[in-house]
Amino acid sequence: MIVFDLACDAGHRFEGWFASSDDFAGQQARGLVTCPECGSAEVTKAPMAPAVPRKGNQVAETRPQQAMVSAPLPPEAVEVLAKLAALQKEALKQSRWVGKDFAEQSREMHYGERDVETIHGQATLEEARDLLEEGVAVMPLPFPVAAPEDLN
Numbered sequence: 412m413i414v415f416d417l418a419c420d421a422g423h424r425f426e427g428w429f430a431s432s433d434d435f436a437g438q439q440a441r442g443l444v445t446c447p448e449c450g451s452a453e454v455t456k457a458p459m460a461p462a463v464p465r466k467g468n469q470v471a472e473t474r475p476q477q478a479m480v481s482a483p484l485p486p487e488a489v490e491v492l493a494k495l496a497a498l499q500k501e502a503l504k505q506s507r508w509v510g511k512d513f514a515e516q517s518r519e520m521h522y523g524e525r526d527v528e529t530i531h532g533q534a535t536l537e538e539a540r541d542l543l544e545e546g547v548a549v550m551p552l553p554f555p556v557a558a559p560e561d562l563n
Contacts, residue, residue, distance in 0.1 A: 413428070413429050413430070413431060413432065413435070414426055414427070414428050415427050415428075415429065415435060415456050415457075416456065416457040416458070417444070417446075417454050417455070417456060417457055418454070418455060418456075418457040419445075419446035419448070419449060419451040419453055419454050420451055420453035420454075421446065421448075421449050421451055422562065423446050423447075423448040423449060423451075424457055424557055424561075425446065425447055425448070425554070425555065426555075427444060435456075438483065439454065443483045445489060445493070446496070447492055447493075447496050447554050448496040448497075448499070448500055448554055449493075449496060449497070449500070450489075450492075450493035450496065450497075495553055495554075496553075496554055499552060499553060499554055502529075503531060503556065505529055506529040506530055506531045507528060507529070507530050507531070508530075508531060508532060508556075508558065508559050509530045509531070509532040510532045510533060510558060511532065511533050512532060513530065513531070513532030513533055513534045513538075514534045514535075514538040514539075514541070514542055516530055516532075517530065517542055517547050517549055518542065518545070518547060521542075521545065521546070521547040521548075531552065531556060534549070539551070
């Protein structure tokens with residue numbers, strides 16, 4: 412499998428997994444590669460950082476595995492994903508990016524230490540579990556969100 416960083420004509424960045432470069436080209440030519448955020452089929456490969464192998468004395472970072480689909484999705488699924496991406500985009504317009512401070516700021520709002528507002532950011536799986544155990548209302552976003560400083 413090959414992982415490509417992709418970008419749509421609206422500037423949204425996302426990843427795609429393909430069996431080969433030819434597989435990507437074939438799916439793209441058939442209009443099967445679409446942006447999960449806006450549904451655009453005008454998708455191209457984005458510049459990628461090279462994969463540099465770790466040194467033999469470095470510990471590998473462990474991440475939970477992600478469920479993947481290797482076949483093109485049915486049109487109904489593509490439509491649902493496009494609607495979900497549009498809903499997330501609208502919701503994030505009313506939200507403020509807080510980056511890695513997400514867990515801390517969510518906790519402060521929950522305990523009344525600051526004004527409540529809608530925020531989004533990054534949290535580790537452990538931080539998210541801790542928040543949920545404390546009764547803090549949080550949820551994962553269905554699609555990845557880039558930090559504002561990473562957007563063009």
